[in-house]
Amino acid sequence: MQQNMSIMDQSVRMLVGLLIVALAFVGPQTVWAWLGAIVVFIGAWGFCPLYKVLGISTCSSCEESS
Numbered sequence: 001m002q003q004n005m006s007i008m009d010q011s012v013r014m015l016v017g018l019l020i021v022a023l024a025f026v027g028p029q030t031v032w033a034w035l036g037a038i039v040v041f042i043g044a045w046g047f048c049p050l051y052k053v054l055g056i057s058t059c060s061s062c063e064e065s066s
Contacts, residue, residue, distance in 0.1 A: 003046040006058040013043030 005013070020036025027033065042048055051057060 001047045001052075003059050003062050004051045004057040005043070005046050005048055006060065009058045010043045010046055014040050017041075017043060 017036040017039030020033055020039060022033075023036070024030070024033035046059075048056075
């Protein structure tokens with residue numbers, strides 16, 4: 001699968017995902033906080049399935065190589 005997320009998009013997702021996971025340790029300790037791990041994984045992977053479905057790409061260098 002081709003990357004469809006810019007470095008900035010990946011960084012923001014990973015940061016937000018880590019903050020959500022941190023809720024599992026310091027906030028309301030619910031299982032839902034572990035959904036942040038999915039957000040971190042998508043950020044590290046660089047491919048967002050929802051972006052693919054919607055035809056969105058924030059990765060300008062990826063569009064040039066297509």
